[in-house]
Amino acid sequence: MRIVVWTILLALSIAPAFAHDHARPALDGWYQSLTSGKGPCCDGPGVDAMHLSDVDWESKDGRYRVRIEGLWIDVPEEAVVSGPNRDGRTLVWPMKYLDGSIHVRCFMPGAMG
Numbered sequence: 021m022r023i024v025v026w027t028i029l030l031a032l033s034i035a036p037a038f039a040h041d042h043a044r045p046a047l048d049g050w051y052q053s054l055t056s057g058k059g060p061c062c063d064g065p066g067v068d069a070m071h072l073s074d075v076d077w078e079s080k081d082g083r084y085r086v087r088i089e090g091l092w093i094d095v096p097e098e099a100v101v102s103g104p105n106r107d108g109r110t111l112v113w114p115m116k117y118l119d120g121s122i123h124v125r126c127f128m129p130g131a132m133g
Contacts, residue, residue, distance in 0.1 A: 050106050054126060057098030061113045061126035069126075072110040077129070084129065086112050088122050101128040 051069060054061040062068060076087040084095040095112075105111070110130035115123045 044107075047106060054101050054103075054128070056101050056126040058096075058125050061101065069107075069111040069113055071107075072112055072130075074110070074130075077110050077112070079129065084127055086124065086127065088112065088114050091122065093122055093124060095124045095127045099124045099127050101126050105130055 052060075052062050070088070072086060078085055083097075084100065085092050086095060087093075093114075101111075105128050107128075108130055111126075111128040112124055113126040115125050117123070
C-alpha cells in the first residue's frame with residue numbers, strides 16, 4: 021500500500037518545470053492569481069507557465085489547441101483563463117503524467133500575429 025501511495029505522490033509532483041518570466045518580476049503576483057475552471061494555474065512547484073510561439077497554438081470554431089513536445093493537445097473549455105493577459109504572450113500550464121500523457125491545466129491566449 022505504501023508503494024501505491026508513494027507512486028501517486030510522485031506522479032502528482034512530476035510536471036514540466038517552466039519558470040515565470042524572471043525579467044518581469046512585477047508579474048509574479050498576477051501569475052499566482054490566475055485561475056481556470058480547473059483551479060489555480062500556479063498551484064505548487066512544477067506547475068508554472070510555459071510561453072508558446074504563435075505556431076504552437078491555434079483557435080478554430082471557438083476552441084483552442086496547443087503543441088507541446090511536438091503533440092497537438094486540445095484545450096478543455098474549463099482550462100481557458102479569462103481576463104486580460106498582462107504578459108501579452110500565449111501561456112499554457114501543462115501537466116505531464118507518468119503514462120506520458122500531457123493535459124492542460126490552464127491556457128491563456130496571447131495576440132496572434
